[in-house]
Amino acid sequence: MGPYITLPDAVDEVDVVIAGGGTAGCVVAARLAAALPSLSLLLIEGGADNAGNPTVSHPLLFFTHLDPKSPNNIMYTSSSPEPQLAGRQLAIPAGGILGGGSSINMMAYSRALLRDWDAWETEGWRGENMIPFLKKFETYVGPGDAAMHGSSGPIQVSRGTFASPRAATQFISAAESLGFPEVEDLNDLVTASGVQRQLRYISPSGLRQDAASRYLRPLLEDERRQNLHVLLEHRVGRVLFEGTRAAGVEFMANPEFQRDEPPKARSVRARKMVVVSCGSLASPSVLERSGVGSASVLRRARVEQIVADLPGVGEGYHDHPLILHSYHTALEPSETINSALTDPEVLGKWLQEGNDILGSNAQEVAFKVRPSDEDVAGMGREFQHRWEREFKNGPPRPLVGGALVMACLEDPSPAPRQNISISSFNLYPESRGSLHITGPSPSDPVDFHSGILSDPAGIDLTEQVWAYKTHREMIRRTPMYRGEVAVTHPRFPAGSAAACVYLDITADAEEEESTKRRRERLTYTAEDDAAIEQWLREHIGTAWHPLGTCKMAPREKGGVVDKNLSVYGVQGLKVADLSIAAGGIGANTCNSAFAVGEKAADIFIRELVGDSQA
Structure with missing residues (x-):
């Protein structure tokens, strides 16, 4: 783990928090840090660093990530047998390492x-x-x-x-x-x-060519840039609100990496913006734990405060069904x-x-x-x-x-x-x-x-x-x-x-x-x-191509975010990953994740520059 992968105890407030260091999250963090050197940013990723990992750098070793027990994966398994799949519970991996899917895909x-x-x-x-x-x-x-x-x-x-x-x-x-x-x-x-x-x-x-190595690392290794922090092996539990404005996040050590003692929750304030970029399989959970989602789902899950009733959160999941012969x-x-x-x-x-x-x-x-x-x-x-x-x-x-x-x-x-x-x-x-x-x-x-x-x-x-x-x-x-x-x-x-x-x-x-x-x-x-x-x-x-669980569409059509990736019903909260996909993507999805990251960064930079000039 590089010396730049840290969050000093004294840092309890930044301008922008990015929850999730996957493909789009790395793009957003790097572009914002480079374009707005006066702003402080914190990227929080639940997985480990990918630097020096031969299974990442050597393309041939992609097959090691096919192992469900790979430390670089997070496995999502359907909750019950699915009749249309002959009673199977389908297991779907997602990136559990800095760079997300771009570090482990084919x-x-x-x-x-x-x-x-x-x-x-x-x-x-x-x-x-x-x-x-x-x-x-x-x-x-x-x-x-x-x-x-x-x-x-x-x-x-x-x-x-x-x-x-x-x-x-x-x-x-x-x-x-x-x-x-x-x-x-x-x-x-x-x-x-x-x-x-x-x-x-x-x-x-x-x-x-993964997002962490190609976007983040050059910035992190540049001693002239001090505005970007990356915290690894920690995961964001929820977004913190003051009224309906996103004011920061609560996070804790990932027990998969730090098992010596029960993880303790810690929080960091975000003066200007919180960006959720945990992917289609995790972003809806972060929103729901934060009180943003279907009111009936949140009540059943014992979420204390409903900040915004958004029935579209977590719905519309789709993926490319794949098989090899x-x-x-x-x-x-x-x-x-x-x-x-x-x-x-x-x-x-x-x-x-x-x-x-x-x-x-x-x-x-x-x-x-x-x-x-x-x-x-x-x-x-x-x-x-x-x-x-x-x-x-x-x-x-x-x-x-x-x-x-x-x-x-x-x-x-x-x-x-x-x-x-x-x-x-x-x-x-x-x-x-x-x-x-x-x-x-x-x-x-x-x-x-x-x-x-x-x-x-x-x-x-x-x-x-x-x-x-x-x-x-x-x-x-x-x-x-x-x-x-x-x-x-x-x-x-x-x-x-x-x-x-x-x-x-x-x-x-x-x-x-x-x-x-x-x-x-x-x-x-x-x-x-x-x-x-x-x-x-x-x-x-x-095909490891999860999409659409926080889709960009009108609120009355089950949408979760608008064209600027702002979550409906709250302020200061964005979603930037392929969970926003409002329709099908007729391709492997990594390319679209890079593009969403670039588009999101462009939107956020314009808003942050306008905010600083206001």
Whole structure:
């Protein structure tokens, strides 16, 4: 832990308190500190520092964060079995380290469409308004129109230091045979369907580009700047009010890190502003413990004072339902990261001696796809109605996203084969869940219902069935394909033409075999579809993309914040993270979190400058 990560006992009042050091919180803190050197700021983060942590800096080690016991994660588990998920309680991780999700995610560079921002229907947040902020944070090293990307921001975007060109070339060719073209720039903010070699939040030299390292640390290590304090391993319990004005926060040591004695509450005043930036899974709880939320929820949770009755707090939770399916291939060990997953000695050698593969996130190709008219016709009336209503007309948008992943997390073979996986997730799910406190203390459990696959018409499930069939056709058409890793696929009925296979063919025969498979698309019966649906209910998770629990919308429509991110019914309190998302984000969400942080900082700076001149 660096010497700058501290809060002197004498500091009991600052100008601005930022609760949460995730992606957006780090951006806000850094931008405010740099723009307003006369103001004092305090950022409070419940996790540890990410400096010097190899699992953060080396992109390849992202897989260590998949472990539910990782100290860098906070696990949110649904409160009760969810019937639509075959009675499972879904566990969803969130960033529990400085930098939040940007420190632990898979670093996939993926941008929402301009249409996505337009759908928020909020003045100042339309797609055209967001372009400057989307460009501001990035230094883009990739193909496409340079005018649509940033060239001098703190976050570098590149291919990193390692690629699997044979796998990418074959997969892209197979996708094109199905009508999904290779595009120059899948992230130009308008392209809605295609495939592209994955760009990553990785520097050309192979280092993860997270918000803490790239935004905060340069300021904290600059001895000339004394206006920013960062307190780690402490979490904000609630916002303190004087009447309806946010006057500070109450916080305490995180018992996950400091277990010697019961944590004692401490408070710090905020002269000008409190910003809650704890993410979609935690920001609503902070608001509710502070007396801001549905009055009925607060009474049940024994919150003593109701400051503002806002029924929208904690409602509208949505996430991208995601699942991975794995396939046998004829690739060489050097083309996947399976050795790092299965052999600690190999990984240790790479870390000691250096290896370009450390600069890889294992995602080789990204895709966003839309069904053809023929596909839509076979996807049922409920889906067809949604397609007509939301997808057929206007600027196009994709239905499903995903990636070719050069690893298999579930390899049952005695010795590791070079198996790979394909992820797929609904980009605009219909299903919604909720998250509310059950008591006034941060230690009280949260009443969380993910709602994944719960839409009454089953549209999200229909979309995932289509996604499965589509990406399976993609991989089947590649010469490297050798069959399915059966434990990651549905249990098809005996004799099904869609049953999993293992192909024992030579390299000389693979081109002929792949050409044959391009002519013979798999057929699925109603029983096969039922098997796919059941498998999805039993295994689907999320893409770690929680959204929408403090949405930016009119108060009468369940909104929690206005266009300036001010919480309704109170003064001096802001929310700045992806909990404000008023609609779907058709992409991995880290890009949007950076943009929200930049936009929020711009709003806050203008307000704080105006306040100082008043």
